[in-house]
Each structure stands twice: as structure tokens, then as C-alpha cells.
Amino acid sequence: MSRLLQRLFGRLPIGWLQLTHKRGRFAAALAGVAFANVLVFVQLGIMNAMATATLKPYSFFTADIMISAGNANALSEGGNVARQWMLQALADPAVAAGMGLFVGNVPWDRTDGDITFTTFGIDPGRPDFVAAGLTDGFASLQVQGTAIIDRLARGLPRDEAAAIRPQSPLSFEAQDRTLTALTTFAGGGGFGGDGFMLVSDQTFLSLFPARGSAAPDHILLRLHPGADVPAAITRLRSLISDDSLRIRSYGDAAQEDLRYQQTQRPTGVIFGFGVLIGVLVGLVIVYQVLSADVADHLREYATFKAMGYGPRFFLGIVLEEALVLGLLGFLPGLVFGTAILTLMGAVTTLPLAMTPAMAATVFAGTVVFSVISGVIATRRLAAADPADLF
Numbered sequence: 001m002s003r004l005l006q007r008l009f010g011r012l013p014i015g016w017l018q019l020t021h022k023r024g025r026f027a028a029a030l031a032g033v034a035f036a037n038v039l040v041f042v043q044l045g046i047m048n049a050m051a052t053a054t055l056k057p058y059s060f061f062t063a064d065i066m067i068s069a070g071n072a073n074a075l076s077e078g079g080n081v082a083r084q085w086m087l088q089a090l091a092d093p094a095v096a097a098g099m100g101l102f103v104g105n106v107p108w109d110r111t112d113g114d115i116t117f118t119t120f121g122i123d124p125g126r127p128d129f130v131a132a133g134l135t136d137g138f139a140s141l142q143v144q145g146t147a148i149i150d151r152l153a154r155g156l157p158r159d160e161a162a163a164i165r166p167q168s169p170l171s172f173e174a175q176d177r178t179l180t181a182l183t184t185f186a187g188g189g190g191f192g193g194d195g196f197m198l199v200s201d202q203t204f205l206s207l208f209p210a211r212g213s214a215a216p217d218h219i220l221l222r223l224h225p226g227a228d229v230p231a232a233i234t235r236l237r238s239l240i241s242d243d244s245l246r247i248r249s250y251g252d253a254a255q256e257d258l259r260y261q262q263t264q265r266p267t268g269v270i271f272g273f274g275v276l277i278g279v280l281v282g283l284v285i286v287y288q289v290l291s292a293d294v295a296d297h298l299r300e301y302a303t304f305k306a307m308g309y310g311p312r313f314f315l316g317i318v319l320e321e322a323l324v325l326g327l328l329g330f331l332p333g334l335v336f337g338t339a340i341l342t343l344m345g346a347v348t349t350l351p352l353a354m355t356p357a358m359a360a361t362v363f364a365g366t367v368v369f370s371v372i373s374g375v376i377a378t379r380r381l382a383a384a385d386p387a388d389l390f
Helices: 002-009 014-021 023-060 084-089 138-142 158-162 201-207 229-239 250-263 266-296 298-306 311-348 356-382
Strands: 065-068 095-108 115-122 146-150 170-174 177-185 195-200 218-223 246-249
Touching: 014 023, 014 311, 023 115, 023 195, 023 250, 023 266, 023 311, 023 356, 065 084, 065 229, 065 250, 084 095, 084 218, 084 229, 095 170, 095 201, 115 201, 138 146, 138 195, 177 195, 177 201, 195 201, 229 246, 246 250, 250 266, 266 298, 266 311, 266 356, 298 311, 311 356
Parallel strands: 115 195, 146 177
Antiparallel strands: 065 218, 065 246, 095 115, 095 218, 146 195, 170 177
């Protein structure tokens, strides 16, 4: 390592030699940087999982425009929308079809643990509103009490889910009703529920008798091929007399939901602060190590200063130490962070995984906060007077 750094810097790697002179302190410093990296990795992983889980249900449906209540910040929140606005929207020449979407949580009481399905009630006669991967067995929803359940739901044994097919359906009790699952689809657990379930709108209303068919949670609209979505939204806002409704493109609705989850919901804010705390922990650890090292070698630095070496020389040494701590501390942090996210993903069934973007972001952040710590640590050295030290 010394030879490599000597070739890289074109001089004796003073910073590396000073760090490794006290191996115990060096190992502790690397462990501290690695811990800060692991903390950031875990928080970023959870935030990414939240983003994936938030956007996942939007991928179940195909629509161009979504009409929601004014307080509907998320797919499963907010008031209802009168179905009459869908009929009024169909008067626009660009609108080809519309469908009401019902959303609610349905608990399945099991002896080995309850499972909560985020349930979507849809018109079984409109397969054009569901994604291609969900059309298999979609016609079965026309039968009252049938369902398509999430085979990746948290708490559902994989062998039990794999056995579900039209020839061997699964019946279970939910909301004092008997539901029969004839097939499954790949959804995955989220933060609002353990998995997802699709039922017909009539089956949904039987599960929630207080709800009415005239007031779905959202209205999905499909436009004719080639239609201008922004222009259609503008016309719909003039056509529909209820100014409180949120009329957005389907993609914009998904992104607004994601921003709401990350910036306004307590969970997203807490995870964001977790990332900030991890960065601050790493900054403090690196600064403490570098500051202590500068204090230990202040006389040697003063000698160099008396010999005519300038601030850039000393800054280079401290930055060398900062980069060594950042780079070597990142590697074990990456290994342990990947292991922890993999384990958490297996236990919770959340989409937790290390991604190249996460690794690159944390690596760049590690280098940056190490350099910042090094710059701060050199301030004491710049103020040192050789005459006061001898």
C-alpha cells in the first residue's frame, strides 16, 4: 500500500504511515466509518423500498388520466369520487373509456398470523384497464366472491400460494365473507399492507357494505391512441364542475403519491433524517480521528512549517488520511450493508436490496464528507506557530 500511494502522490505517503502507526486507532476509525456507511445504506435501502412499494400498485393498471378527491394524496387515502364525473368525462372526444377503482384493506384472519391485503375493486368487464400480467384468470372475477391474490404477500407460505389455481382454489374468510382465490399474481408486501388482492367491484362492495357503487375511490380514464393527455386534462377541468377534484395524468398521480410518502408521511421523513444522521456520524468520526492525529504530530508539522513547507503540503497530508479512511471504511460498509439489506428483505418481503446507484451515491458521499472533515481538521494546523511549539 505504501508503494502504491507513493507512486500515486509522487512523495512519501506520510498520511498513510501516520494512520497505520497506531493500528488500534486506525482499525477503530475504519470501523466507525463503516458503521456510518451501513447506517446510510440501510436508510437508503428502506427509502428505495418505500418508493418501489408506493409505485407498485400503479403498475397493476393501465390508464392515462386519474380523477381523485382533493384530499387523495395517496392511492389508499382520501375521499370518494362521484361516478357521475366519469360519465361526464366520457363526453370528451379524447376519452375512450373509464373505470371506477375501489381501494380498501381487507384482513385475512389466519391461525398462523393475519394477512392484510390492500384490495382493489375493479370492473371485471374492463380487462383493458389492468396490466398484461394480470389478465390471466381475470374473467373469473365476474363470479361473486372470487379473488386474485398476491402470491408474494407477507405471511403467505409460498407452497400454499403455488398450489392456488382454478383446479385447486383456496377459500378463506375475510370481513365475514367467504372469498375464493382462483389464481395469483406477483405483487409483494408493502408498508400499508402485507400484499395485494384484486376483486370485482361487486365483491368489494360486499366486503365493505357501507360503501356505494356510485362513489369509487378513484376514476381511471383511457384516451384514444394518439390523444394529447395534457390537452385532455385541461378540457376535463373545464368540463367537470367540481373544482375540488384532482385531475392528473396517471404517471403524475404516481409521482405525487411518492413525493407525499417521502416528504410528508412520518415514515418517509424519519428515514430521510436517518440518512442525514448517518452522514453526520461519519463526518464526526473522521474529523475526530484526523484532529487527534494532527494534535499528536503537531511538533512534526511545525518542523515542516519552519522548513518552509506551505499550507498545501499539510492539507495534502490530511486529505490523504481522509481519503484513506473514506475508501477503506467504505468497503466493509458496503459488504455489511448489502448483507443486512438482504436479510431484512428476506424477513420482511419488502423490496430491500443494494443497488449500484446506492453504492455509487454512498461512495461519493463518503469521499466528500471525509474531505470536508480533513479540511476542518487542518484549521488548527494552519494556526500553529512553530515558535510556540519549541
